[in-house]
Amino acid sequence: MPEQPLHSADRPSDDLLRLAEAYDIEARYQGHDGEHHESSAHTLRAVLAALGVDASSPERIALALAHVENMPWRRTLPPVVVAREGRSVDVPVHVTHGDPVEVWVELDPEAGGGRRDLAQADVYVEPRTVDGRVVGRATFTLPGDLPLGWHEIRAEGPSAQAHSPVVVTPARLALPEALREGHVWGLMAQLYSVRSRASWGIGDLADLADLGWLSGRLGADFLLINPLHAAEPVEPLTPSPYLPTTRRFVNPLYVRVEDVRETAYLSAADRALVEWAAEPVQPLDTDPGPIDRDAAWAAKRAALEVVFAQPRSAARQAALDAFVEEQGEGLRTFALWCALVERHGAPETWPAPLNDPYSDEVVAAAVELADRVRFWSWLQWVADEQLGRAQQAALDSGMALGIMHDLAVGVHPAGADSWALRDVLANGASVGAPPDMYNQQGQDWSQPPWHPAELARAAYRPYRDMLRTVLRHAGAIRIDHVIGLFRLWWVPEGNSAAEGAYVRYDHEALVGILALEAHRAGAVVIGEDLGTVEPWVRDYLADRGVLGTSVLWFEQTPDGPLPPERYRREVLATVTTHDLPPTAGYLAGEHVQLRERLGLLTRPVREVQAEADAERERMLDALRERGLVGPDPSEREVIEALHRWVLATPSVLVGVSLADAVGERRAQNQPGTDQEYPNWKVPLADGSGNVVLLDDLVTSARLASLARVMNEG
The missing domain is CATH 2.60.40.10 (Immunoglobulins)
Known part of the structure; x- marks a missing residue:
């Protein structure tokens, strides 16, 4: 492969390359274009600095090399040993x-x-x-x-x-019996977008329970939802579920106030306070405009304060105490961070001593804010209860797996985890992606990466604890960007997204611990392995029992769509994904028009539209060849035929976007945008933009028809 040359001043010395390799930094990588690219000396020094290694001069590099070579000999035992059964x-x-x-x-x-x-x-x-x-x-x-x-x-x-x-x-994570012979299908939904007439402007955990029940009644065996990780404790809330403040704890925005048991015992005056809090936001359930998380959370928080003050029975208090004890220091620290944000505002504005979670000032604040710490801990308990009920409702409806949770890649740089886990997160770099055909400047996701050596020194307990919480009420877990368990693209502070380097992780440890915790929870694991992923990684994951991901529009050959018989068996296969428009919009080429309006195209719109039209026609020709559509199919017929195509694959899991099931055309997320598009704020609607409530899904002819298609398979 040709190699992109570096100027001599930017070329790393041999010793710098040795030091980078000692710290698992890849100085060269193969890009999406098939060419090899080298990281500059400046980039390698900056990544090493984020790892706490001074490589600012030849003398410092020599000292660092001697230190890293002797480091294992200074310890009697390795910090942790991870072995396979x-x-x-x-x-x-x-x-x-x-x-x-x-x-x-x-x-x-x-x-x-x-x-x-x-x-x-x-x-x-x-x-x-x-x-x-x-x-x-x-x-x-x-x-x-x-x-x-x-x-x-x-x-x-x-x-x-x-x-x-x-x-x-585990040597290999075993599949449940329902997946060992044939396949099962399930729905995929962005929970916040699926509202009912009883919601407070946003889909919640009671809606999740009802959607799980409905999915099971339709014949589905799983329900994949967006990450439920916690956002900021006070407004404004970050809309993206993939940029949370913590991945371990749940966003209390999803709590259904009326389903907290103590709500039933409120006095008339307190009940009126709850009802008044709901009044401004419940009409938002039928509003086709962007979802207003800030309004919903302000209303819920006010109501939940009233419910929290209601006395609990001895049994309920004991259950709360047991939950807090079980979640341990992690929950107490998260709840304290929430209380500090309440008191002092965004962490970027805090007095300097509060930036250290071990400082005397933080210890004093924990005493002063003890009641607020109890409130934020209580919120996690009631959310956990409602999550448990949702999973039980899904299983009671006949589902084999129930709720499939989603794990984001990382966390907000000013969030709770960045504060509480600073000892195991790298300082001075963020996670992203190198340039590719869709993002020619690369991507910087702003999330601090795990520090590989410090995470190992902590025996991977922060990672384990996070997994245990997410898996508490899960039949399956989807790992976003699963390649991050093998390597991550680090962007040093001050560099462009293209000026980064890959840092390797101990995938044997990270994948192994994931398999162990999933085994203990009885959950299936799916890794989102789209994009540039080396074949050996997919083979390794398959060997460990971690399923992959296949999206129809990405499964292409030079001659057209990949025939369904050639799909991998151990994957979750879908027609679309949350980073693409729903299929109705994709077929109409609306994604090209949207990208053109937002200024995201790097080539003339006519060229891009012609490519999209050709892709659609190749797909339609393939469907016709198999007799799945007639000469002039309707939109609905094409969408059902595409799902029959995916059903014809050997894939053990087949996912159906709820947006496809109701004819929605608008994307939930438009990569490459921030404020230009209402990312993660689009309520579920039909092809005409009319809001579709959870209550409407029960009698939806279009959903029932697509479910019949899935059950035929």
Whole structure:
């Protein structure tokens, strides 16, 4: 492949390249154009700085190289050991050269507990002098028959007193019985857009329960929804569900006030306060304009304050206390952050001492704001209860999986996780994507990435805790941008999105822990592996039992659409996705017209429209060849035929956009825009722009017809 040259002044030295490699930074990558691209010396130094490594001069680089080479020898044990079920693993143990050491594993109580002594392997490694001490390496073998779980390895000797977590992960995440032979289908919905006559201007968790029940009655086995991660605690709220303040906790905006049990016991005066809060926003349910999250949350927050003040029964208080105890320090810290935002406004404006979650000022604030911390913790409890009821309603309706939750790539740079997890997030860089055919300048998503080494030092517990919360009431989980478990494009602060570099992650650990937590929750895992993903990554994920993603419009060959028989089996296959217009709008070429109006096209509109028309005609020709449509099909007939095409694939999961099921034409999200388009604010509507309420779906002939098509398969 041809290579894009760098000017000599920008070319990294050999030592800088060695240092970058030592910290898992890829100095070269293959772009979407098939060409190899090199990162400049400036970019590599900036990425290293975000990792806490000073590479500002040749002397500093030499010191950093010596440090990274000696770093493992300074620890008795690795910070964490992640092993696959059925495979033995050699663990290096560092002690003063010649000293004896005893090593054993204490088993996870959830896996039965107990102790397993480890045998030393016959592996000789030359001792090394580190910080004036001669250090030897003994190798001990973790046996392959350890049970799944979070265990602990311990080492004791004259120069060793150490312990580290040992995580044994499933060799392969097994599919549930319903997916082992044939396939199942499900609906895909943006929950905030699906409103009922009882909503407060935005779809909520009671609507989720009803939509899950309806989906099951229609024959669906799962319901994929947008991420429910928490946004800001006070207005203005970030609309994008993919830019949350935290990925661990739930957005209380989705709570149905009337479904909190204590609401039933309000006095007449307090009930009136709740009803008055609802009055301004309930008429918004039928408003075809952009969803107003700020109005909905202001109304709900006022009402929930009233309900929170209502006394709870002893049993209910005990349940709340147990939830808070179970969620531990993570919930307390998140609730404190919410209380601080209430008091001081956006984190960017806080007094400097509050930026450190461990400062004396923050400790004092936790005491002063204790009642507000209890309020924000209580909100997570009531949201968790309602999520549990929604999943149970979905399963009770006959679904095999129920609710499929979505996990965003990262978090807001000024959010709760960026504050509370700063020790395991990189400072001075954000996540994005290199230039591609759709975004020629690259993308900067503004989200701070995990710091690979610090996350490992924390034994991946922040990652595990996040997964456990998302999986609490899930039958499946979709991982957005799953390649991020392998590598992420880091954009150093001050650089353009094109001036970044890939940083590799320990995918064996990240995918393994994901599989372990999904196994414990009984959930299926789907990785969104669209775009430039190396074939080996897809093979690896398939080997671990993580399903992939196929979107009909992206599955193309030089001769036209990829025949359905050639799709992968272990994927979620769909006609469209939330980053594309609904199929009715796509078929009409409205996405081209929209991009032209927004100034997003880099070529003449006639060329782009001609390509879109040709793509549509190739698809229609393929449908006709298979007898799926006649010579002059209606829009509805084409949409149903496209779903029959996807049903003809061997894919184990087939998804149907709820927007397609009602004839919606408007996109939920227009990549490349911010304020120019109402991203993530479009309410569910039909092809004429008329609002479609959840209540209307029960009698929707179009939805029922598409469901019959899906059940034929």
